[in-house]
Amino acid sequence: MAQQQISEHYQALVDMGSNGIRFSISDLSPPTARVMPTVYQDRSGISLYDAQYESGKKVAIPQAIIKGVLTALLQFKRTCEDFQVPHDRVRVVATEATRNAINSEDFRQQIQSATGWTVEMLPKEEEGRIGALGVASSFGSIRGLVLDLGGGSIQMTWMVSENAEVKVSPKGSVSFPYGAAALMRRLGEVGIQGQDSLRKEMSANFEKALQDLDVPDSLTKAADAEGGWTLYLSGGGFRGWGYILMSLHSISPYPIPIINGFQVPKSSFLTTLEPSSDQEETFRISSRRASQVPAITFLIKALTQSIPSISQIHFAQGGIREGLLFSSLPATIRAQHPLVTATQSYAPPSTAALFRILESSVPLQKQNSSGPPSALTSPEMLTSVVNLLYAHASLPKDIRAAAALRSSTTGLLAHANGLSHVDRCLLALVLCERWGGDVSPTDELYLTKMQELAGPQAAWWAKYLGGIAAGIGDLFPAGVVREGEEGLVKITTEWTDAGDGKSASARALLLTISMVTEGREGMLEDWLESMEKKGKKKNWVEGKDGWGLKVTTQAKKIKK
Numbered sequence: 001m002a003q004q005q006i007s008e009h010y011q012a013l014v015d016m017g018s019n020g021i022r023f024s025i026s027d028l029s030p031p032t033a034r035v036m037p038t039v040y041q042d043r044s045g046i047s048l049y050d051a052q053y054e055s056g057k058k059v060a061i062p063q064a065i066i067k068g069v070l071t072a073l074l075q076f077k078r079t080c081e082d083f084q085v086p087h088d089r090v091r092v093v094a095t096e097a098t099r100n101a102i103n104s105e106d107f108r109q110q111i112q113s114a115t116g117w118t119v120e121m122l123p124k125e126e127e128g129r130i131g132a133l134g135v136a137s138s139f140g141s142i143r144g145l146v147l148d149l150g151g152g153s154i155q156m157t158w159m160v161s162e163n164a165e166v167k168v169s170p171k172g173s174v175s176f177p178y179g180a181a182a183l184m185r186r187l188g189e190v191g192i193q194g195q196d197s198l199r200k201e202m203s204a205n206f207e208k209a210l211q212d213l214d215v216p217d218s219l220t221k222a223a224d225a226e227g228g229w230t231l232y233l234s235g236g237g238f239r240g241w242g243y244i245l246m247s248l249h250s251i252s253p254y255p256i257p258i259i260n261g262f263q264v265p266k267s268s269f270l271t272t273l274e275p276s277s278d279q280e281e282t283f284r285i286s287s288r289r290a291s292q293v294p295a296i297t298f299l300i301k302a303l304t305q306s307i308p309s310i311s312q313i314h315f316a317q318g319g320i321r322e323g324l325l326f327s328s329l330p331a332t333i334r335a336q337h338p339l340v341t342a343t344q345s346y347a348p349p350s351t352a353a354l355f356r357i358l359e360s361s362v363p364l365q366k367q368n369s370s371g372p373p374s375a376l377t378s379p380e381m382l383t384s385v386v387n388l389l390y391a392h393a394s395l396p397k398d399i400r401a402a403a404a405l406r407s408s409t410t411g412l413l414a415h416a417n418g419l420s421h422v423d424r425c426l427l428a429l430v431l432c433e434r435w436g437g438d439v440s441p442t443d444e445l446y447l448t449k450m451q452e453l454a455g456p457q458a459a460w461w462a463k464y465l466g467g468i469a470a471g472i473g474d475l476f477p478a479g480v481v482r483e484g485e486e487g488l489v490k491i492t493t494e495w496t497d498a499g500d501g502k503s504a505s506a507r508a509l510l511l512t513i514s515m516v517t518e519g520r521e522g523m524l525e526d527w528l529e530s531m532e533k534k535g536k537k538k539n540w541v542e543g544k545d546g547w548g549l550k551v552t553t554q555a556k557k558i559k560k
Helices: 002-007 063-082 104-115 124-136 180-190 192-212 217-225 236-247 287-291 293-306 320-327 338-346 351-359 379-387 397-405 421-434 441-454 456-475 523-534
Strands: 010-016 021-027 038-044 090-094 119-121 142-149 154-162 165-168 174-176 229-234 263-265 310-315 489-495 508-516 550-558
Touching (some): 010 063, 021 320, 038 063, 063 104, 090 104, 104 119, 124 142, 124 165, 124 174, 124 320, 142 217, 142 236, 142 293, 174 192, 180 192, 180 293, 229 236, 236 293, 236 310, 351 456, 397 421, 397 441, 421 456, 456 489, 456 523, 508 523
Parallel strands (some): 010 090, 090 119, 142 229, 229 310, 508 550
Antiparallel strands (some): 021 038, 263 310, 489 508
């Protein structure tokens, strides 16, 4: 009975793409529906695009390929039955390769006869819109151009996604036959002599697309003000390129092995490679994907020639599957911030009261450039810290800090869709310090790389907030602030002179903690001592020559 109640919220999807067929079952039950947790997923490597070409000529999908597809679908149908997915909550969706197949109707009829499932054909324009919604599900907010690279085609549109409102071009998206597999075939046909002409054709088409999509003036002005367009890229071809860039990152090894939320500047995006055995050994790069690198490189060159003003590139996991799921959610759920949603199930009883205490420890920025980054002190980040304040309390003391450090990548939040690498990194550093920040040698390299990714200033502030969180956790070990105890502790901060005659911007902070100490003797002193230690140069991020603030403390005892 319990399993039936759970499975009522399951949604099974089959995404029949050009380069492969993806199978998934997602749990859309509250409170985590916004991050669309995956219960089951699999992929068949059958390329419906490649199957339609023999000796350079287009042919019908061979019966042997159709048989392989049917076998995979029937296996997934058994899996859906085992998970008790309601029959009316299974969707089979097909895109360009099936849509353009010579024997498309017969192919879809065979699927229905064998499985009882009707294949939904996404029109070209709708494919782009749904893919863009998949990208929207992958981030808390979006403002920029969205491109989805499949095997047979690439779709382009603009998007502004904030809260529950997702705006895209009223014309949907513009589709071009420049998918990774299709472009490989085209490059083979034109040869080296025809590459320049093909690149000019592609660049001209991309330029025209920007005009045809009716990009809002506000979005164009924002791009000008920010030094260029922000691109959001999805699809297997772009994700493969992202993993290659990740392997070449200046921070090596790159600590977050998740493509969604990975970002690079334009200079890194333009890195060009030739296929090699090294690429085939790159994490998450198959031999097929490695063979497509020349085509993807060619595409990127044409793209950047047509959109020369590019600032940042964000990689997204979301595509057709995620777009279909996201579009089915109510607006109230889509409006939720993914970071808060992903951590909500771990929230302590007195989340609101604990949040107010933590928030009060954040100094006002004003004109001081030494303050914490906004990503670290946003309401969503601070709420998530509070939500996970006790998530690792049941673990042995030896591994709490290490488990917290990895919680955002391979731990509690590994499943969460929609988190940026900045969010994952900063949250992990705060939680690690919440448990003392002492990790074993096996985790020291990982901690160092996460600090490098955050940057020294943000990493030090993460240590500061982690120290505050540790004190809160000690004071309220069950996460309960009893009625009448809201004033048990108060925290204030102010910028001060560093003691060397320099101005208040010389990186010094006065931390004042007022607390009812009766029955809690020694707790306030221990807490303040630990915070002062974080301001010692030897404890700065990257050591004495690194980054940190001198922290002076002041205790005030409150009488009941």
